Amino acid sequence: MPAPVFGALLTLSFAPYDYCYFALIALVFFYLFCMVQPAARAALCGYLFGLGLFGFGIWWVYISIHDFGGADPISSGLLALLLVSIWALFPAITAYFSAKLLAMKGVWFRLLAVGLVWVAVEYFRGYWLLNGFPWLQVAYGQLNTPLAGYAPVVGVYGMGFLLAVSAALLAEAWRVRTLRLPGVLMLCAIWGGGGLLQGVNWTNAIGSPIKVTLVQGNIAQDQKWQNDQMLNTLRLYLRLTEQHWDSDVIIWPETAIPAFLAEVKDFYLDPLSAKAREKGVDLVVGLPSNGVGNDYYNSVITLGETEAIYHKHHLLPFGEYLPLQPLSGWVLDQLQIPLGNFALGGARQSLLKAGGYPFVTTICYEDAFGELMSRQVGQAAYLVNVTNDGWFGNTSQPYQHMQMAQMRALETGRYLLRATNTGLTGFVGPNGKILAQAPLFTTTTLTSTIIPMAGLTPYARWGDRAVFGGLILLVGMVWSLVRYAGR
Template structure:
């Protein structure tokens, strides 16, 4: 016969008994004290340290710390973890504000601390939700919640801040094979799932089954890493990236303007044998209309004579009404303009007005006031092929790198990491840029003011890189690429949608099975 009865009292009693047995273990201060240390270990998994396995160890510790404790305690541990990660991983914010933004040491320290404390709220949120929503399938549920919170942080809050996301630490591991298929969020989920499974294995739960699952996950990644999704569509293109190495505190001084222009002109003339020459972000310290006739027009004529295309970054000002754009123009055989669409908060515009403007005025920091370009701009062309333009930190957003595919044959990123001096930021930024090459199956040309200028292959490998803080030109060849990776076709939406379905399904399954138990007797 079949007997149905309400199992809520029994379930609550069992949960209370289990929690009582594990109370001392789960509420140990050990987890609290070690959480920020685990966050620092996460930072060490990224460039320039590149201890990729530490990302998995740090996440395994965090997921284990959330087991068996209250939601509030999990939030605390997540927050402490976030303080360790962001306090160490984005400490370069201090350099940008103190060394180049004009703020004092105290103000810069406080603002950097506030910056890290704000982003630490997201691991805290993930911890709170993981405990609050716990149920059957926790080994999958916790990574799902973690990645959905990461998506919230990476795309939506303050125009997105995807720094220190798991997938970027795994570019040299078998998990990189998932990137051209699932993108950064999908590969990050596999990494988080790996950490979650490791916790269950250490707890002695279904070890054989879970070890088999890990073997399949990583084995599949290794096989996918050998898969080629795109193909060459023409002859190699000879390219040169100019690294002017002009100090950030000298770049915009009026007395340096002429010397800066002459430097880039001289370095360009030394490489007329290249098909494409690229200057870094805002290489020209003046608005376009101020240098158009006297400087750029003759340079464009010289480029045509040498059968070379120039890709130059320059600020553009329009009138009626007045609008400023961070832009890239092409000169030579092909002429066009791209206006940056995804602006940097607190660098190119001020969110949270009027509060942010008031605070920055108090500490005497002056920032840019730019307008975003439209999302439907035509592709620029150079070397005979259209390419995707990414200005500054646009290269940390996967959705921007796939716009214009499959037409674009390569990617171009111009940036200026001189704002962050000799810190870990240029290394982190290059690591994130490499992700875009893997996702799209395209070569990436990256021209920077002070470094890291580089050529990245369609597999994400750095095939050429200029040294930091040196005036130099990096020359090499790339192959124009055609075709589409699965990620380029689908983007992030299917992966995020699947994780939402998993979340709702696991929560719904948990409610059904916890709320009512069916007992069958024969």
């Protein structure tokens, strides 16, 4: 089977397909490519693997560019192809260095080193390059496997490392008969250890249950920002909210209000906040807000007993700001694709509070960054994510995004409340499992109870940098042993 097929096979390990063990199979063949070919040819196979992975996995960017960005089909297809072609470079880089490492001495060093290379490249792609694009990182497809037990300990990158090492070990054992018994024992230790860790409760309840209602307005993306629809939208959210004044907290999605804070404060938000105080309810509402001068923010406000605001910190490239200026701006101007240019919220904003407890706020794809949540979660009793995935239609993207949110709940040992415009709205437990979920493209509300939590998982205490530091130290120690034994 050619490399692109195995890349596509890896995509099937993610939601909504959830064939989680396909990831292990795909990576075994990825490492076999790297073992039997020179580094340059392995890189080519890695690139083809990446084309299959991203071509099948993020094709939905075409929907955003064409259906909602207004670009013509040819331009939309070319831009989508360009993005897939760029992201496919990262499996190529991984394959190149893996081939180099797999030709070195010391089998255990080789296996650990290629695992480290895999997640190091994922980290660069997912956190640093163009503000990060962490989609289709291999660990997200492992929420229903024993490896999920490692998430509260080493996070998504530690899980990815263990999956990559497992695949490289199987590939090596396939080729080297004498490695099969120790390989099986090592795999049992890795996967069995994860299964045992799933029984550990890293955090604890600190209060009575909180009744929460999530509102899914289901405002069509092509109608959302039309001026003649704004009052209808405001009435809809008010009507859905008034049905749940018996809840402790009510959460609206990202930019639920299609107008700036200053434009709706006096006639809509102030009366709504007064009503919430009267009913003893806290509201969490997403909307854009003005800053200093011409700056504007993607924001979340709380109304009711406590009024405060959070501005989105980790912005979406090419959606909320334009990187690589002036080139990107010129290209988009030629294609006549209108995109926002939001200002950046502060990195150390105070936590918002609702239901009597502070919570970590993330807007849209901020929930894709574990370290962003872990640095604040020590003071928070639960997590809130407000999102609008309406840009991507009825595709795999909303399911992939929910899967990433599940990982954040599991890493931090907190309930996660996720309110979205068109879906998937849902409640996620501290074990990363979906407790309740609203269907896509339905105007509805979802009500459940959560328990405020305290305590820190090892991952929330350490963060990604410590995880990578530990992995580098481990690989370095094994390399030192290999060199010493070779003398």
